[in-house]
Amino acid sequence: MASDRPVVVYPPDEDGGRRVRVEEKILGLAYSIRDVAAFLQEAGLQDWDEMDVVRSALIEWRGGGPEVWTH
Template identity: 50%
Template sequence: MATAPVVVHPPLGTGGRRVTVRGEILGLAHSDADVVEFLRQAGLSDAEGLLDDMAWVKWRGGSAHHYEAA
């Protein structure tokens, strides 16, 4: 199985999660809305519908949709 192109990395100790697409850092998300905006800026128009699609988004460490400090 191919690796999901979008990775939401584990929550940082200060809160927020780094978001990458194919290894390129898009930014630090503090909410799902931030992730959606990063993905829209990267050209994914249906970004909101992709957050729970494991073929597109890999949530690493912590729970999906959780952005508070670990």
């Protein structure tokens, strides 16, 4: 099933990194909420910070929410 949310944060890998995808493009590997915010800022959401990432309904968190960074 495709997500109706344009941003997907995948489950943590063995090192705690989580892939971040916007629409069909992988932006990189995040190791914290700050990293996710930085990727989204680079993607055009310049005003976003860590609290926007935690609260946003535009983000689908797979394998745990924004508090999960270990495998």
